[in-house]
Amino acid sequence: MRTLFEKYPKEKRYTLSILQDLQKQYGYIPKDKLIELSQYMGIPLSRLYSMATFYKALSLKPKGKYIIKVCDGTACHIRSSKTILDEIENTLGIKPGETTDDGKFSLETVNCLGSCAIAPVMVINNKYYGKLTSSMVREILKEYGGADDE
Amino acid sequence: MKIIIDNIECEAQKDETLLQIARRNDIHIPTLCHNDALPGLGSCRLCVVEIVDKGRRSVVASCIYPVRNEIEVYTCSDKIKNIRRNLLMLLRGRVPNDETIKKLCKEYLVPDRIKFSGDKDEHCILCGLCVKACQELGASAISTVNRGITKKVTTPYDEPSAQCIGCGSCAYVCPTDAIKIEEKDGIRNIWNKEFQLLRCTRCGKPFATKEQLEYNREKLGEAHVKLLCESCKKAIIAEKLKDIYEKV
Numbered sequence: 001m002r003t004l005f006e007k008y009p010k011e012k013r014y015t016l017s018i019l020q021d022l023q024k025q026y027g028y029i030p031k032d033k034l035i036e037l038s039q040y041m042g043i044p045l046s047r048l049y050s051m052a053t054f055y056k057a058l059s060l061k062p063k064g065k066y067i068i069k070v071c072d073g074t075a076c077h078i079r080s081s082k083t084i085l086d087e088i089e090n091t092l093g094i095k096p097g098e099t100t101d102d103g104k105f106s107l108e109t110v111n112c113l114g115s116c117a118i119a120p121v122m123v124i125n126n127k128y129y130g131k132l133t134s135s136m137v138r139e140i141l142k143e144y145g146g147a148d149d150e
Numbered sequence: 151m152k153i154i155i156d157n158i159e160c161e162a163q164k165d166e167t168l169l170q171i172a173r174r175n176d177i178h179i180p181t182l183c184h185n186d187a188l189p190g191l192g193s194c195r196l197c198v199v200e201i202v203d204k205g206r207r208s209v210v211a212s213c214i215y216p217v218r219n220e221i222e223v224y225t226c227s228d229k230i231k232n233i234r235r236n237l238l239m240l241l242r243g244r245v246p247n248d249e250t251i252k253k254l255c256k257e258y259l260v261p262d263r264i265k266f267s268g269d270k271d272e273h274c275i276l277c278g279l280c281v282k283a284c285q286e287l288g289a290s291a292i293s294t295v296n297r298g299i300t301k302k303v304t305t306p307y308d309e310p311s312a313q314c315i316g317c318g319s320c321a322y323v324c325p326t327d328a329i330k331i332e333e334k335d336g337i338r339n340i341w342n343k344e345f346q347l348l349r350c351t352r353c354g355k356p357f358a359t360k361e362q363l364e365y366n367r368e369k370l371g372e373a374h375v376k377l378l379c380e381s382c383k384k385a386i387i388a389e390k391l392k393d394i395y396e397k398v
């Protein structure tokens with residue numbers, strides 16, 4: 001894994017790019033990698049931890065195989081994104097920011113997906129679903145193998 | 151160069167901060183995130199003052215405002231009092247039971263009505279002074295973590311930090327005493343880490359951690375750091391001076 005860092009010169013300004021690479025590679029930022037990076041760059045671990053917890057695109061906990069992003073921007077909010085979130089919570093048992101125990105799904109909220117015309121919207125691993133209703137959400141989750149225990 | 155603070159003429163050097171000049175002239179400006187040894191943070195904004203520069207009025211943070219012209223300064227105008235009152239109201243919302251903030255609220259006549267109120271055990275106002283202290287005097291063991299309403303100061307992963315040397319600088323500079331530091335039976339506990347305290351060889355008082363001394367030896371190249379507490383160090387210097395004077 002050393003090579004992942006070594007692509008970059010040991011300069012502070014590359015820190016965020018490296019953190020993004022780690023996030024992509026592992027789906028989250030493992031603790032030992034963060035410590036390794038701190039040694040490689042000579043940046044205190046506390047600084048890196050601060051960055052890793054600041055950006056929403058970086059995560060310190062492993063993310064699920066499917067990442068569900070529910071839009072809670074103004075348009076979706078008005079078109080009751082809350083019902084969508086409730087439906088997901090009921091079906092999968094996770095709140096925004098959480099991951100199912102089997103590591104299959106993570107739930108996040110985002111502030112706008114730029115698709116207000118089809119609000120309320122959610123995205124599962126880059127696939128968009130618009131004009132959602134509770135029953136549609138249930139169907140879609142089933143496709144991904146969620147809540148088959150009903 | 152001369153500047154006028156609250157109608158008092160004050161001598162000023164170029165690029166000195168307004169706060170420095172005011173303090174030298176015994177003009178009081180309240181501060182939270184400022185420490186003379188760690189200047190430049192400018193995060194709390196309590197030290198705001200009004201300046202008039204060539205007829206133009208503006209509000210600036212005195213702890214980081216470098217003087218360049220012969221300006222007039224008002225440290226306690228109605229506008230300034232109002233700004234401080236609003237800031238304090240927000241701070242009180244965050245740390246409802248903090249004595250430092252309570253006292254300031256009284257001083258600035260912040261109305262009692264409470265609009266919102268945070269955790270009653272919270273004392274941290276997130277000014278960042280401790281993080282700066284740890285960067286400059288300690289070992290960069292702490293930082294701000296998360297953002298928005300979950301932002302806080304802590305060690306990575308909330309775990310005892312391998313870097314922390316237990317120097318206590320963070321707790322020492324904190325304006326609201328938000329960092330817990332406990333000392334019992336020669337053990338110091340800070341940020342969930344225990345440190346054995348070393349005793350001063352002169353008075354026997356426990357005063358520093360082993361890690362702190364090692365750090366000073368290594369980083370600062372102090373080859374023979376003597377095991378002496380601050381007051382004994384001063385006492386020894388005083389004795390030496392006395393000797394010299396007596397000989398003279």
Ligand code: SF4
Pocket residue numbers: 283284285287288289290291292313314315316317318319320321340341
């Ligand atoms: S006690 Fe630890 S965290 Fe606090 S300033 Fe010293 S090294 Fe940093």
Ligand code: FES
Pocket residue numbers: 180181182183184191192193194195196197198211212213214
């Ligand atoms: S003391 Fe000047 S901004 Fe905090």
